Amino acid sequence: MKKKFSMEKYSRIFILLLFIIVLTVIRPKSFPTVNNISNVLWSISVVGILVSGSIFVMLLGGIDLSVGSLMGLSAVVTVITIRNYDYSNKGVILGITLxxxxxxxxxxLHGFLVMTFHVPAFLVTFATQSIYLGISMVLTNNKILSCLEPKLFTSIGLGRIGPFTFPIYFMILIALLSFFILNKTVLGRHIYAVGGNPEASRISGISVKKITLISYITSGLTAAIGGIVLASMTQQGMASTGSGYDTEVIxxxxxxxxxxxxxxxxxxxxxxxxxxxxxxxxxxxLMNVPSTNQGLVKGLVIICAVALDIMQKNEKKVHLPFSKKKKAGGNV
Amino acid sequence: MNKNTIRKLVSAGLLLILILIFTISSDYFLTLGNFMEIFRDASVVGIIGIGVTMVILTAGIDLSTGSIMALVGMTMANIYRYTLLPIWVMILAGLLVGTLAGLFNGVIITKFSLPEFIATLSTMSIFRALTYIISIKQNGLITSQALKARSFILLGKSVGGIYYVIIVFVLLAVIGQVILKYTRFGTNLYAVGSNIKAAQLSGINTDRTRALAYVITGFCAGIASVFMTARLQSTTALLGEGMEFNVIAAVVVGGCSLAGGRGDIVGTLIGAIFMATLDNGIYKFQINTAYQLIIKGIIIICVVVFDSWYNNFMDEASRNKKLKGVGE
Structure with a gap:
């Protein structure tokens, strides 16, 4: 049993290495270049920041579909504040805080709706997704607001220490923080407990409502951070900045x-x-697959990954008297 | 009065209030022509809603309907452009593709036990990408393809002031309601949604019931796509984008419970007209389309929260009644 566990643990890293080797072999000229690698790391860093927070919600069996449009809203709020303060450093700090x-x-809001009314999380965030997009469109008048100054703002996404840009350090920092909370604190243990069995957790005295609220707030917070980083990387604020990131995170x-x-x-x-x-x-x-067609591969990858996961779990669960089966969406 | 009837009256009341507000504030709203327009818009959403109602009754969800519409439209465009097949073959092929897409959803959900939500989220992007792959390109650029066969664009027209799509919607809605209320499949849908374990133990083939709901949804999305493209007389790879949102909103407003087991086609019909009226009113008021997104999102949240409160309230009421009965 224990041996199998560790195999599973490292199988993803094997796939990752395999991926890198395959790409290096078929695209030896364009893949292993400094430019390309830093590009990859860039895109990984934003998704990494987002997933570090969204995982709290997913561990509860919920989901946050509003991540993408919340990123857009946070990017727009930051950029508008900076522009209103004449591109001053004060504007940057105020914008980020806002x-x-x-x-x-x-x-x-998500946490409150989910915990008080037991509304499926996906429906709440499905609805707020459209609300945030609407608000960003109203704020920007549906235009792209560029923001090339000041340096304090642009360096968030573009500044670098050594070979790597700041967002990668942000990702590492936030992921470590998330790791610490989930593995070393009471809060983290409670999150796993509530996700595994909300009823048992409630009976054993865990405040499920508090845990739910904290998890959704964490997800919202990382979405906002992701939006700020993305705004700084692209040096603009646009309502649709984060579109597609919700699926990417999932x-x-x-x-x-x-x-x-x-x-x-x-x-x-x-x-x-x-x-x-x-x-x-x-x-x-690198293989010149048009971006519009990439959804095919990504969709298939999700289906395969989830199907494999479920098959593995079913194999293990055969001996258990009660296999947990929840409805889609989950109440928590 | 039954709990579901009251819930439906609430939706109908909301619709009436909405119509009243728009009538008072605009002279153009309460005209026969405008109402036909509203019904026409409601029909496309409603046709898909018939299938999605069945899916939601089983406690599932289908996010891929908009992408299925695009795939069906582009399939027909390809047949129209590159073959000399008659129009009815083209339409049948389109419907077949829609049905197969639904079947794919059904199979991955029941055979591989994927969560409905994540499965259809993936197929949403898969079907959209497939549409892009088969879309017609000119000089390497994806263009919209005209579908101007005379017998085809006739489907987008009206007879005696009533659009064909409205007639088809009403017909399908009646069939759907009959299926739900008077056939074994309909009863099974409610049974699966209310308590899947109990349904399994009482011998219902739950997998087949659930899969069939997705197949029907695919077919309905195909029909909606036929009428949509006939009306537009063309199709693009972006056809039906955001449609899944409108459909789910309509079904939810109509009183379908996302936990499964409650709701019917009549509710969905009211919901579809509600959403179309809202769109129409916002358009007539010339409000920024951004507000449309905000208003729709807020309405969905309000309805869902109301539903949750209402369910608790009614459950408690019926429990109290039962307790009283015991006392007597």
Whole structure:
């Protein structure tokens, strides 16, 4: 049993290495270049930041579909504040603070709706996704707002220490923080407990409502951070900035072995998942697959990953008297 | 009065209030022509809604309907452009593709036990990508393809002021309601949605019931696509984008419970007209389309929250009644 576990643990890293080797072999001129690698790391870093927070929600068996449009809203709020303060450093700090508050408020809203009314998480975030997109469109008048100054803002996404840009360090920092919370604190243990069995957790005295609220707030907060980083990388604020990132985050988590019914999955796995998604995207770009057609591969990858995950779990669960089966969406 | 009837009256009441607001504030709203337009828009959403209602009754969800519409439209465009097959063959081929897409959803959900939500989220991007792959390109650029066969664009027209799509919708809605209420499959759908374990133990083939709901949804999305492309007289790879949102909103407003087991086609019909009226009113008021997104999102949340509260309330009421009965 124990041996099999570790095989599973490292299988994703094997796939990752295999991916890198295959890409190096078939695209020896364009893949292993400094430019390309830093491109890959860029895209991985944003997804990595997002997944570090969204994993809290997924561990509860919930889901956050609003990540993409919340990123857009936070990017727009940041850029508009900076522009209103004449591109001053004060504007940057104020803009970022505001954007983070927007993220926390949005997360609190999701958490509140899910925990008080037991509304399926996917439906709540499905609806708020359209609300946030609408608000960003109203704020920007549906235009692209560019923001090339000041240096304090642009360096968030573009500044570098050594060979790597800042977002990668942000990702590592946030992922480590997330790892610490999930593995070393009471809160983390409670999140796994509630995700595994909410009823048992409630009976054993865990405040399920508090855990739910905190998890959704974390997801909103990382979405806001992702939006700020993306705004700085692209040096603009646009309502549709984050579109598509919600699926990207779910793909990363699922490939990384996070179970969508809750209770299972690790942050390290999710980060490896984000790397795989980043490499997959990059590989398809290098092979000149048009971006519009890439959805085919990504969709199939999600289906295969989830199907394999479920098959493995069914094999293990055969001996258990009660196999947990939840309805889609989950109540928590 | 039954709990579901009251819930339906609430949706109908909301619709009436909405119509009243728009009538008071605009002279153009309450005209026969405008109402036909609303019904026409509601029909496309409603046709897909018939299938999605069945899916949601089983406690599932289908996010891929918009992409299925695009795939069906592009299949027909290819046949129209590159073959000399008659129009009815083209339409049948389109419907077949829609049905197969639904079958694919059904198979991966029941055979590989994927969560409905994640399965259809993936097929949403798969079907959309397939549409792009088969889309007609000129000089390497994806273009919209005209579908101007006379007998085809006739489907987008009206007879005696009533659009064909409305007639088809009403017909399908009646069939759907009959299936739900008077056939074994319909009863099975409710049974699976209310308690899948109990349904399994009482000998219902739950996998087949659930898969069939997705197949029907695919077929319905195909029909919706036929009428949509006939009306537009062309198709693009972007056809039906965001449609799944409108459909789910309509079904939810109509009183279908996402936990499964409650709701019917009549509710979905009211929901579809509600969403179309809202769109129409917002358009007539010349409000920025961005507000449309905000208003729709808020309405969905309000309805879902209301539903949850209402369910608790009614459950408690019926429990109290039962307790009283015991006391007597």
């Amino acid at each position: 954007a983070l508050f927007v993220g926390i408020a949005a997360g609190a 793909t990363a988590a699922v490939i990384g072995g996070v179970s969508l019914v809750g209770g299972a999955g690790t942050i390290q796995g999710a980060i490896v998942g984000a790397m795989l998604v980043g490499l997959l995207n990059n590989g398809m770009n």
